Amino acid sequence: MYxxxxxxxxxxxxxxxxxxxxxxxxxxxxxxxxxxxGAAVSRELYxxxxxxxxxxxxxxxxxxxxxxxxxxxxxxxxxxxxGGALMTRDGGYLGMFRDHESNRREIARHSRxxxxxxxxxxxxxxxxxxxxxxxxxxxxxxxxxxxxRDLSELLWLGRQITGQSEAALCDMLxxxxxxxxxxxxxxxxxxxVKAYQAVGxxxxxxxxxxxxxxxxxxxxxxxxxxxxNVGAWGYARGxxxxxxxxxxxxxxxxxxxxxxxIGVQEVRISNGRATGVVLANGDEIAARRVLxxxxxxxxxxxxxxxxxxxxxxVKRVERxxxxxxxxxxxxxLDGLPRFTALPEGAPNIKGDLHFTDTIDQMERAxxxxxxxxxxxxxxxxxxxxxxxxxxMTPPGKHFMSCFVQYAPPQIEGKAWSDxxxxxxxxxxxxxxxxxxxGFRDLILxxxxxxxxxxxxxxxxxxxxxxxxxxxxxxxxFNRPVPGYANYRSPVKxxxxxxxxxxxxxxxxxxxxxxxxxxxxRDLRQPVSHMSDAYAIV
Amino acid sequence: xxxxxxxxxPLLPTPFDARTAAACKTHAWANWGGYRTVTTFEDxxxxxxxxxxxxxxxxxxxxIKYRIEGPDAVAxxxxxxxxxxxxxxxGSVHYTIWCDDAGHLLDDGTLFRxxxxxxxxxxxxxxxxxxxxxxxxxxxxxxxxxEDIAALSLQGPTSAEILRRAGIDIDALKPFRMMDVPFATGxxxxxxxxxxxxxxxxxxxTPDLALPLWDRLMEAGHLHGLRPIGSDALNIARLExxxxxxxxxxxxxxxxxxxDRLRTPLDMGLGWLIDWEKGHFTGRNALLKQRAKGPxxxxxxxxxxxxxxxxxxxxxxxxxxEAGVVTGACWSPTLKRNIALxxxxxxxxxxPDLWAEIYALRELHYAKMMMRARVVDRPFxxxxxxxxxxxxxx
Numbered sequence: 001m002y003x004x005x006x007x008x009x010x011x012x013x014x015x016x017x018x019x020x021x022x023x024x025x026x027x028x029x030x031x032x033x034x035x036x037x038g039a040a041v042s043r044e045l046y047x048x049x050x051x052x053x054x055x056x057x058x059x060x061x062x063x064x065x066x067x068x069x070x071x072x073x074x075x076x077x078x079x080x081x082x083g084g085a086l087m088t089r090d091g092g093y094l095g096m097f098r099d100h101e102s103n104r105r106e107i108a109r110h111s112r113x114x115x116x117x118x119x120x121x122x123x124x125x126x127x128x129x130x131x132x133x134x135x136x137x138x139x140x141x142x143x144x145x146x147x148x149r150d151l152s153e154l155l156w157l158g159r160q161i162t163g164q165s166e167a168a169l170c171d172m173l174x175x176x177x178x179x180x181x182x183x184x185x186x187x188x189x190x191x192x193v194k195a196y197q198a199v200g201x202x203x204x205x206x207x208x209x210x211x212x213x214x215x216x217x218x219x220x221x222x223x224x225x226x227x228x229n230v231g232a233w234g235y236a237r238g239x240x241x242x243x244x245x246x247x248x249x250x251x252x253x254x255x256x257x258x259x260x261x262i263g264v265q266e267v268r269i270s271n272g273r274a275t276g277v278v279l280a281n282g283d284e285i286a287a288r289r290v291l292x293x294x295x296x297x298x299x300x301x302x303x304x305x306x307x308x309x310x311x312x313x314v315k316r317v318e319r320x321x322x323x324x325x326x327x328x329x330x331x332x333l334d335g336l337p338r339f340t341a342l343p344e345g346a347p348n349i350k351g352d353l354h355f356t357d358t359i360d361q362m363e364r365a366x367x368x369x370x371x372x373x374x375x376x377x378x379x380x381x382x383x384x385x386x387x388x389x390x391x392m393t394p395p396g397k398h399f400m401s402c403f404v405q406y407a408p409p410q411i412e413g414k415a416w417s418d419x420x421x422x423x424x425x426x427x428x429x430x431x432x433x434x435x436x437x438g439f440r441d442l443i444l445x446x447x448x449x450x451x452x453x454x455x456x457x458x459x460x461x462x463x464x465x466x467x468x469x470x471x472x473x474x475x476x477f478n479r480p481v482p483g484y485a486n487y488r489s490p491v492k493x494x495x496x497x498x499x500x501x502x503x504x505x506x507x508x509x510x511x512x513x514x515x516x517x518x519x520x521r522d523l524r525q526p527v528s529h530m531s532d533a534y535a536i537v
Numbered sequence: 538x539x540x541x542x543x544x545x546x547p548l549l550p551t552p553f554d555a556r557t558a559a560a561c562k563t564h565a566w567a568n569w570g571g572y573r574t575v576t577t578f579e580d581x582x583x584x585x586x587x588x589x590x591x592x593x594x595x596x597x598x599x600x601i602k603y604r605i606e607g608p609d610a611v612a613x614x615x616x617x618x619x620x621x622x623x624x625x626x627x628g629s630v631h632y633t634i635w636c637d638d639a640g641h642l643l644d645d646g647t648l649f650r651x652x653x654x655x656x657x658x659x660x661x662x663x664x665x666x667x668x669x670x671x672x673x674x675x676x677x678x679x680x681x682x683x684e685d686i687a688a689l690s691l692q693g694p695t696s697a698e699i700l701r702r703a704g705i706d707i708d709a710l711k712p713f714r715m716m717d718v719p720f721a722t723g724x725x726x727x728x729x730x731x732x733x734x735x736x737x738x739x740x741x742x743t744p745d746l747a748l749p750l751w752d753r754l755m756e757a758g759h760l761h762g763l764r765p766i767g768s769d770a771l772n773i774a775r776l777e778x779x780x781x782x783x784x785x786x787x788x789x790x791x792x793x794x795x796x797d798r799l800r801t802p803l804d805m806g807l808g809w810l811i812d813w814e815k816g817h818f819t820g821r822n823a824l825l826k827q828r829a830k831g832p833x834x835x836x837x838x839x840x841x842x843x844x845x846x847x848x849x850x851x852x853x854x855x856x857x858x859e860a861g862v863v864t865g866a867c868w869s870p871t872l873k874r875n876i877a878l879x880x881x882x883x884x885x886x887x888x889p890d891l892w893a894e895i896y897a898l899r900e901l902h903y904a905k906m907m908m909r910a911r912v913v914d915r916p917f918x919x920x921x922x923x924x925x926x927x928x929x930x931x
Contacts, residue, residue, distance in 0.1 A: 099547045101571025104663075109540060112681055116665040120791045127794055165796055167639070187666075343541050 002026050004519070005277055005287035007264045007303070008459065008498070010038020011061075013293030014247035015512030016497040016519075018069045020291075021254035023516075023525050028285060029256065030277060032263025032459070036248055038293065039458050039465065040507050042241025046332040046445035049399055050392040052240040053330055053447065054458060054465070056383055056401040057081075057352075059224030059233040060508040061243060062137065064531040069250045076246035077237035080226045081388050084351030085342060086196045087435050093341040094192045095348040111190035121187040121197075122231075127168070128175055129223045129230055130536055134160065136223070136503045136510045137533035139518060140477040140485040176472060180214040181359045191358040198359055199352070202405060203381060204465040204505060206323040208366030209359045213471045220470055220504065233352075235385045239392055239399075243507060267292070267299075267494060269308045274494035289493040291515060294459055295467035296480040296500035297322055304491065313490050316481040320500070321474060324451035324463030325369060327407035329428050332444040333398040336384070337436040353382040355431055369406030372413060374424045374450075379405045380431065397444075404428050409451045409462035416452040424450060466505025467498050476502055487515040495519060548573040551598035552687040552747035556755075560765050567768065572599040575767040582870065584770035588733050589871050591762025591931075592693035594754060595771055597739065598747075601663055602686055605656040607677035614648065614656060617671050617819060619802060621812040625650045630713045630728050633658075634802055634810055640823030641790035641799040643667065644783050645807075647730060649715065657682075661783040667791065671819065687747035691754060692737030692774075694920075695761040697928030700727070700738065703757035707738070708927035721749045732771060734778025736922045736929075761931075773867050776876060779838055779915030781805065786836070786864040786878055800880070803827050804834035834861075835886045838915040839877040841893050842908040844868055847877045850893040856907050860885045863893060869917060876917050877910070886912055 003025035006017045013029060014036075021027045029036075035043060039054035058078050066076065084096035094110055097103040108115035141153035164172065175183065180201035184194040200221030201214040208214070226234040236242045248258060264277045267290050276286040292299040300309060300317045342348055356362050356379045365375035381403040386393045393399050404424075411420045425448040433439045451463025460467060468474055477485045480500045487495050497515035499505035513530065520527050551557070551572050558573075565576040574596060578584060587593045605614065614622040618633045625631050627650050634645045646660030658668075668679045691699065700707045707727065710716055715728035723746050731737035742750055755763060775782070783789050787800040801824060802808055811824065841847050846868055852861040866877035877893070885891065891910040896903045922929050 095544070097544055097547075099544070101568070102544045102547045105543045105571065109543075113665050113669060116663040116681070119663070120666070123792050123794060130794060168796060346542075347544065 002028050002276075002285065002287040004028075004289050004291060005030060005285050006291045006293060006497070007267075007277060007299075008038060008293030009036035009244065009248070009258060009260065010293045010498065011040040011244050011247060011507050011509055012498045012512030012515075013038070013291070014244055014251060015065055015069070015509040016291050016293070016516040017256055018247060018251045018254060019513060019516035019530060020519060021251055021256040022069075022529050023520050023527070027251075027256050028287070029251070029258045030262070030264055030279065030285065031258065031260040032280070033457070034261050036258060036260055037241050037244035039460065040240045040244045042239030045330070045447050048394050049332040049397070049445070050239045050241070051330045051399060051447065052236075052385065052401050053449070054328065054454070055240045055507050056385070056403065057233045058236050058240065058243065058507055059221075059226060059231075060506040061224070062509050062513070063225075064137065064534060065509040065513055068529060068531050069247065071243075071246040071250060074246040074249035074253070075238075076242055078226060078234045079237050079388055080229070080232060080234045082350050083346075083348040084353070085346075085348035086192055086354040086357060087339060087341040088192055088357040091341055093348070094196055095346065096196070096351060097347070107190075107193055110192055111188070114188045114190050114193045117187045124171070124175075125219065125222050126230060128172060128219050131160065131164075131172060132219060133223055133536055134533055135476070136508070137514065139487070139514055140479075140502045142483060142486060143477055144483065175219070176216050177212055178215045179210050179212050180218055181210045181363075183215040183218075184359070191360075195356055195358050195362065196354065198362060199354060199381065202362060202366075202379065203403065204326055204470070206321070206325040206369070206406075206464075206469055207471070208363045210363050216472060216475075217470050220506065224506070224508070235389055237389055237391060239385070239389075240507065264303055267304050267491075269305060269491055269494070272308065273492045289495065289519065291495040291497045291519070293498045293512070295322060295461050295464075295498055296320055296496055297461045298459060299496060300489070304494070308491055310490050313481065313484070320480050321469045321471065322461040322464040322467070323469060324409040324454065324460070324465075325406050326463070326465060327374070327404045327424060327451065328449040329402040329404065329425055330447040330449070331400040331402065332393070333400055333442045334444050335396060335442050336398055337400075337432070337439045337442060339436045341435065349384065350387040351383070353380075355380060355435055365406055369408050372408050372411060374407045374411070374420075374427065375405065376427065378428060378431065380428060382432065402428055402432070407450050407463070416450045421448050421450050421452070424448065467500040468504070470504050475504065479504060487511075487518045547571070551596055552744035553596045553598065553689065553751055555748060556751045557596055557765060561767075565767065569768070570599040570601070574599060575765070576769045577767040578765050581769050584764065584766040585773050585870055587762060587764045587766060588693050588735060588770060588774045590694065591764075592691060592695040592699055592758055593764060593766040593770070594751070595690040595692065595766050597688035597690050598686075600659050600683070600688060601661065601681070602683045603658045603665070603668060604680045604682045605658060605668070605677060606654060606680075607675070608654055609675040609677045610654050610656055613672055613675040613677045615815060615818060616675070617668070618648070619811040619818050619820070619824070621815045622648070623815070627651075627653055628715055630715060630730050632810070634807055636802065636820030636824070637790050638820060638823065639790075639799075640801045640820035640827060641793075642783075642787055642802060642805060643789050643791055645781065649728065662789055662791070664791070685743070687742055687744045687750070689740045689747075689750060689754070690731055690737065691740060692731045692733040692735055693762075694736055694922055694929070694931045695758070695763070696737050698930045699754060699758040699761050699763055702761070703753050711926045712924050721746050725750065732778070732780055733774040734780070734916050734919055734923065735774070736920070736925075772865070773870065776865050776867050776878065777869050777871055777916070777918040779878065779917055781836070781878065782865070787880070800834060801827055801832065803832040804836065804880075806836035832883050835881050835883040837879055837881050837886060837912045838917055839863070839879050839891075839893070839910045840913050841866070841875045841877055841910045843895075843906065844875055845895050845897045845906065845908075846875065847893045847895050847908070847910075850877070850895050852879060852881060852910060853892045853894060853907070854885055854888055855890050856892045860888070860891060871918050874917070881912070
């Protein structure tokens with residue numbers, strides 16, 4: 001008999017399991033794939049090449065969790081990276097530099113006004129980060145509940161908000177609800193500058209840059225940090241799989257057990273309580289409680305007997321938006337591609353590369369998604385982590401990660417076919433080839449992942465990388481559904497700990513950590529091994 | 538330099554770099570707004586002493602400069618800044634400030650009236666979007682011209698004599714006035730301004746004439762103790778003069794994250810710049826409200842017991858209630874006093890019971906001191922030679 005069984009060895013399942021095991025709970029993780037990692041996974045799909053098969057950069061992963069779980073001792077290193085560039089259709093580029101003045105001079109090449117507008121823009125993004133970051137590591141209150149904890153949490157939230165001036169409150173509300181396009185128009189005039197800044201607002205989101213709510217998504221991507229440098233992104237050394245590898249090591253060191261290769265068929269429920277899981281091969285694992293790292297739709301619509309669930313809850317879960325919007329190409333390269341727009345030796349190639357030079361163009365890419373097609377001129381977030389990480393490929397060879405939008409869950413109402421997938425890959429590769437002639441000839445192997453593959457392999461419903469869209473109606477106390485933002489479910493002892501819960505997606509670990517804290521709280525177990533969020537001063 | 542490869546030189550040389558680099562024996566460089574600048578050339582005490590005893594040159598090129606030009610230039614600047622620009626005569630300079638709509642300080646600087654309709658605004662921070670947005674509805678153009686101008690500050694008791702020796706007749710030049718003379722193949726503008734509180738001038742020309750200007754001054758000044766100074770020596774002089782620096786003594790609103798750190802001109806002791814009667818200017822309504830209520834903060838000069846500089850010290854009333862913070866401090870070699878500038882709670886300006894908590898790291902251990910602080914008038918130091926016209930020989 002286990003104290004806890006965790007379904008899915010994704011980063012949040014692992015984080016939750018680590019905290020439980022460290023509190024002395026006998027914990028087992030069940031993973032359907034032969035490998036662990038969920039969407040923070042690195043596999044060798046071409047000999048000698050380590051991939052970041054899904055997620056590909058790190059910023060959001062909470063440093064409190066890295067410290068609590070001793071992840072550096074278990075091999076995790078997060079590396080800052082420099083650079084980044086948006087290549088324009090006229091053959092030019094807009095680069096990004098870590099040095100403030102270099103960055104200003106670069107923007108000034110495109111607009112002198114925008115170059116001097118950047119500080120004010122950065123201030124406003126940071127102000128909003130300061131508001132939201134303290135909320136990440138807390139359980140949201142249930143607005144309909146009179147439980148003292150909910151009331152005190154609500155009071156805390158109220159204090160955060162009322163501590164602001166009226167002007168700041170207005171700005172915050174606008175920021176959380178407006179489109180990134182409108183938001184950027186308030187600061188910048190140059191189309192390329194705006195397109196670059198809009199990148200973080202559409203990644204993983206079934207919205208276009210002109211859709212209300214996308215400004216918040218930008219914040220979601222800006223609220224992380226690398227060593228306190230808020231908004232900065234880094235690479236996990238050895239690929240994103242090293243995050244989950246280190247978590248697994250930490251888990252095993254605390255006495256945890258991982259069973260990979262056979263997935264869960266069903267959560268066992270007797271007398272309204274979860275009592276364990278039944279595996280696909282018929283084996284049963286009995287446990288005092290079950291934590292699901294699967295998304296909320298997969299958990300309750302696929303693996304829980306519907307008769308055990310209140311109809312209203314089921315209806316809400318069915319309506320929980322998980323529309324996929326992205327695909328991915330993982331490419332093994334025989335050498336470094338040469339982007340014609342970038343000066344030889346420019347550091348920008350070490351960062352994120354884009355080929356969509358206006359907000360309009362991004363919105364047109366979204367139009368294709370709405371029509372049920374993948375974008376003919378997709379938005380890509382291309383990275384070559386091997387420019388910095390020496391461990392992923394042989395010297396001189398490279399791994400390229402291409403995150404692509406938009407890719408719909410279905411193609412014109414029908415499931416993706418292999419031909420659709422290949423056409424999607426060709427579109428993306430053609431776009432890169434246009435900016436880096438000879439690129440195609442460097443390709444050794446390509447792994448193509450459409451929403452179909454993301455759902456089938458990783459288990460993300462409709463291929464949504466956040467386990468549910470990050471729109472305001474599905475955030476905070478409404479994530480995943482009202483009344484259940486506390487990581488619990490209508491079935492006693494069945495918990496949810498994945499990115500479907502507050503504070504949402506990205507390789508953050510906060511949902512798993514918050515869920516474990518709730519479990520331990522119910523058990524009246526000490527939580528001294530869990531850090532509170534670092535204070536923001 | 539190829540514009541596309543600007544990132545290869547994140548610290549740009551200023552137009553004086555060939556001379557300053559050669560003179561910078563310490564290699565003590567600092568990044569000032571993306572330019573390579575000198576903190577100390579050779580010896581801090583000698584450099585400060587030159588400001589008060591002989592003469593100094595200081596490379597001002599990284600100061601941000603805007604050209605403001607057009608028939609509505611006066612009206613625009615009167616709207617932008619709280620000071621009365623209509624009263625600024627052509628050929629004159631005044632110290633100024635500007636605020637956002639909420640009355641929070643964005644920056645301070647100097648405003649030069651070059652002609653009836655042409656001005657130059659020199660400041661610490663970059664404000665192009667703010668200036669352009671503020672210019673809406675005014676017939677005026679705003680151009681950032683930082684890189685089009687080479688500027689050098691010549692300060693100290695012998696500075697006037699050096700200019701005379703360089704062949705420039707500055708006898709009639711009064712404080713806060715400027716003059717324009719032919720120089721080499723172009724023009725040289727001289728203003729009797731500075732950041733040291735001493736007799737001194739600022740020299741403005743085009744970048745191609747920067748090195749000839751430097752050489753001419755050095756040649757004229759070699760018998761008058763002229764030497765280049767870095768920003769460390771200048772900082773001591775500006776503290777003695779009681780001048781503030783944006784970003785050091787207050788956080789400008791356009792980069793300020795924490796709302797309680799925003800400061801208005803009234804908080805910063807700059808109310809004397811405001812012309813309440815001239816009509817509307819940006820921030821006026823908010824400042825009127827604050828004036829009626831009284832500001833929460835004051836900005837003061839302090840004399841602190843002992844001789845340990847109180848940089849960053851927390852101020853207390855009765856040694857236990859927090860009262861403010863020191864924003865800049867030094868031992869003044871001129872006054873032989875321990876001086877400081879500070880943000881202080883406005884209700885405590887007259888308190889006789891103020892203390893500064895000073896931590897002195899000595900051989901790896903801190904000596905912790907609670908030293909009495911007294912609010913005193915600024916400037917701490919203002920020699921008569923500063924305003925004498927014609928300027929004295931030393």
